[in-house]
Amino acid sequence: MFRLFGIRGGVHPEEHKHPTASRPIETLPLPERLCVPLAQHIGAPAEAVVKIGQRVLRGQLIGSGQGRVSAPVHAPASGKVVAVDDLPAPHPSGLPVLSVVIEPDGAQDDADHPVPSDPLAMAPEAIADFVSRAGIVGLGGAAFPSAVKLNLGLSGGAHTLIINGGECEPYLTCDDRLMRERAEAVIDGVRIMRHASGAEVALIGIEDNKPSAIEAMRQAAAGDDAVQVVAVPTRYPMGSEKQMVQALTGREIPAGKLSAQLGVVLHNVGTAYAVHRALRQGRPLVSRIVTVGGGAVREPRNFEVPIGTPLKALFDACGGFAETPDRVLMGGPMMGQWMPSLEVPVVKGTSGVIALTAAEVRKHPVQPCIRCSRCVEACPVGLLPLEMASRIRKSDYDAAGKLGLTDCIACGSCSWVCPSNIPLVHFFNFAKGELVARRAAEERTSGLRELAEKRQVRLEKEARIKAEKAAQRKRERQARAEAKAAAEREAKKQAREEQKQEEEA
Amino acid sequence: MYAAIIVLTVMGAGLGLGLGYAARVFRVEADPIVERIAAKLPGSQCGQCGYPGCAPAAEAIAKGEAAVTCCPPGGLVLAEQLAEIMGVELDRSAVRDADPGIAWVEESICIGCVKCLRVCPTDAIVGAPKMIHAVLPEACSGCTKCIDICPTEALRMRPIEVTLRTWRWHRPEGETRPEAAHV
Ligand code: SF4
Ligand code: SF4
Numbered sequence: 062m063f064r065l066f067g068i069r070g071g072v073h074p075e076e077h078k079h080p081t082a083s084r085p086i087e088t089l090p091l092p093e094r095l096c097v098p099l100a101q102h103i104g105a106p107a108e109a110v111v112k113i114g115q116r117v118l119r120g121q122l123i124g125s126g127q128g129r130v131s132a133p134v135h136a137p138a139s140g141k142v143v144a145v146d147d148l149p150a151p152h153p154s155g156l157p158v159l160s161v162v163i164e165p166d167g168a169q170d171d172a173d174h175p176v177p178s179d180p181l182a183m184a185p186e187a188i189a190d191f192v193s194r195a196g197i198v199g200l201g202g203a204a205f206p207s208a209v210k211l212n213l214g215l216s217g218g219a220h221t222l223i224i225n226g227g228e229c230e231p232y233l234t235c236d237d238r239l240m241r242e243r244a245e246a247v248i249d250g251v252r253i254m255r256h257a258s259g260a261e262v263a264l265i266g267i268e269d270n271k272p273s274a275i276e277a278m279r280q281a282a283a284g285d286d287a288v289q290v291v292a293v294p295t296r297y298p299m300g301s302e303k304q305m306v307q308a309l310t311g312r313e314i315p316a317g318k319l320s321a322q323l324g325v326v327l328h329n330v331g332t333a334y335a336v337h338r339a340l341r342q343g344r345p346l347v348s349r350i351v352t353v354g355g356g357a358v359r360e361p362r363n364f365e366v367p368i369g370t371p372l373k374a375l376f377d378a379c380g381g382f383a384e385t386p387d388r389v390l391m392g393g394p395m396m397g398q399w400m401p402s403l404e405v406p407v408v409k410g411t412s413g414v415i416a417l418t419a420a421e422v423r424k425h426p427v428q429p430c431i432r433c434s435r436c437v438e439a440c441p442v443g444l445l446p447l448e449m450a451s452r453i454r455k456s457d458y459d460a461a462g463k464l465g466l467t468d469c470i471a472c473g474s475c476s477w478v479c480p481s482n483i484p485l486v487h488f489f490n491f492a493k494g495e496l497v498a499r500r501a502a503e504e505r506t507s508g509l510r511e512l513a514e515k516r517q518v519r520l521e522k523e524a525r526i527k528a529e530k531a532a533q534r535k536r537e538r539q540a541r542a543e544a545k546a547a548a549e550r551e552a553k554k555q556a557r558e559e560q561k562q563e564e565e566a
Numbered sequence: 567m568y569a570a571i572i573v574l575t576v577m578g579a580g581l582g583l584g585l586g587y588a589a590r591v592f593r594v595e596a597d598p599i600v601e602r603i604a605a606k607l608p609g610s611q612c613g614q615c616g617y618p619g620c621a622p623a624a625e626a627i628a629k630g631e632a633a634v635t636c637c638p639p640g641g642l643v644l645a646e647q648l649a650e651i652m653g654v655e656l657d658r659s660a661v662r663d664a665d666p667g668i669a670w671v672e673e674s675i676c677i678g679c680v681k682c683l684r685v686c687p688t689d690a691i692v693g694a695p696k697m698i699h700a701v702l703p704e705a706c707s708g709c710t711k712c713i714d715i716c717p718t719e720a721l722r723m724r725p726i727e728v729t730l731r732t733w734r735w736h737r738p739e740g741e742t743r744p745e746a747a748h749v
Contacts, residue, residue: 491738506606506644516689
């Protein structure tokens with residue numbers, strides 16, 4: 062039996078998973094419009110390569126990746142490009158993001174993407190290249206370009222590939238359903254990724270509240286020693302990178318380090334499925350499975366959705382709202398982001414959209430901290446949330462930084478347990494932004510100082526050149542004057558001599 | 567008696583040597599405070615502090631004549647750094663709104679007079695005589711010198727735009743922020 066390692070902290074929020082866990086994944090009818098943002102991943106945004114009015118095929122490249130950490134974007138359906146414009150992003154700010162708007166024509170003609178005959182016989186670098194061109198990013202939510210991670214594992218000599226099937230957030234069941242219904246495909250993706258990252262073993266960690274998924278995956282992986290399915294205890298935030306790595310390997314990712322530095326690479330089960338689709342079926346990442354849930358939704362369920370589908374279409378397909386939601390989140394209720402409207406689209410990193418009722422949203426007045434230290438017990442990273450928050454209250458962000466603020470994974474466990482309802486994780490998100498803003502401001506100031514100094518140097522140089530030129534002109538003037546005077550003297554002398562000669566004559 | 571003399575002499579010599587050695591090894595550099603302050607100031611000589619340039623301002627701050635919050639382009643970050651150098655408590659409410667924005671040229675009325683080019687302390691304005699000028703936003707320090715000199719009021723200030731990359735979480739609601747300024 063596989064030996065599990067203990068993890069620190071964590072909480073047990075109400076799961077709310079069964080309304081969607083028992084229903085098979087359904088396919089969403091094509092919406093009228095798809096808005097596909099060109100920046101759906103961490104890193105540089107993609108650049109649009111299609112024109113308005115152009116017809117695109119499903120899977121055709123519409124945005125090409127820029128730079129090393131970036132990912133291309135493909136058309137989620139065949140149809141006409143009707144706009145390339147700044148549209149509200151699925152982000153709490155609702156700020157605009159450059160997006161390609163496609164009107165599907167329903168034909169679903171696929172762009173031609175040749176597939177390798179045997180991915181497992183390919184060079185690992187070639188697989189990573191394939192994954193990169195298919196626009197695959199981490200589907201667990203972070204949306205980090207997967208090929209970069211695969212390469213990181215390869216160059217760092219990774220020995221273990223961890224596939225994260227934790228899905229510890231309440232309400233979300235998209236990974237659970239995926240593993241139950243398409244285990245063979247997921248395991249195939251895992252095998253390809255293990256080969257691509259150069260790891261000896263692949264460990265698939267699944268929380269033990271998903272027995273059917275564990276069973277299905279075990280069956281699909283049977284007979285392959287290099288791929289092991291491991292049940293991990295159900296405890297939020299088991300699905301976070303640090304916790305999963307610690308539970309499966311017993312090693313803690315040191316502060317400020319990457320898991321790759323421990324010889325471990327971690328990918329989500331959804332990502333493994335996307336890799337399978339890209340290398341076996343030639344299908345770039347143009348759709349994903351999304352849980353539509355929350356108490357406000359009439360009939361919650363999982364959908365396979367083309368990227369770019371507006372959230373409204375998802376809720377409509379579930380029979381609309383049973384009551385007006387208090388807030389709509391993208392992701393789970395613990396770490397999800399508050400959505401500004403229902404018009405924003407599903408993106409590659411969207412694991413779920415949750416419409417919560419007022420009763421589900423805990424809204425109690427904030428009380429003073431009673432120093433009960435429950436937040437300290439709950440923190441999976443071993444931080445002191447109460448101490449950090451008190452520093453941040455006083456705007457002393459550097460002191461909070463010294464207490465380990467940047468190691469906070471923003472899991473929200475501390476806020477969840479706090480009996481005084483202190484919005485601890487909000488404080489930490491805010492202060493992290495403040496630290497980044499400060500660094501940027503400092504860099505800007507020093508950049509400007511350099512520019513000012515350069516200008517000073519330029520002005521001095523110009524003044525010197527001017528002075529030199531003036532001096533030169535003065536010298537020339539003098540020289541000319543002298544020459545003139547000499548010529549005059551000469552002329553006079555000659556005239557005198559001529560006079561003399563005349564007189565003598 | 568000799569014993570006492572010897573003991574005291576040895577002790578005196580030993581301690582003296584020890585102190586001398588310590589003074590060398592643990593020597594603390596005299597703090598050139600003015601220089602340290604000058605190194606933090608933006609150096610754009612914009613004069614918004616009321617002094618003719620950054621060096622005189624650094625001297626005034628070091629002497630305690632000017633407040634550590636006197637430099638608007640530096641904002642809260644600079645004020646905090648200066649307060650630390652000076653060892654004073656920072657009154658955050660005294661920091662003026664740190665975001666004067668950046669300059670931009672209304673192209674329809676720019677006459678290409680190159681006056682702004684000459685006053686910009688960071689060479690952020692590009693242009694040539696009788697050509698429309700433009701401001702390089704990354705190089706603009708927001709000192710507003712060009713605004714005052716432009717004969718047609720073609721130069722204007724606008725706030726620095728927030729994008730998805732520069733967006734930050736706001737302070738939790740119901741938690742009052744002790745300082746008014748935002749960096
Ligand atoms: S859980 Fe809340 S009340 Fe308890 S110590 Fe932490 S911040 Fe204070
Ligand atoms: S949000 Fe941060 S501080 Fe709070 S429990 Fe999670 S990791 Fe710890």
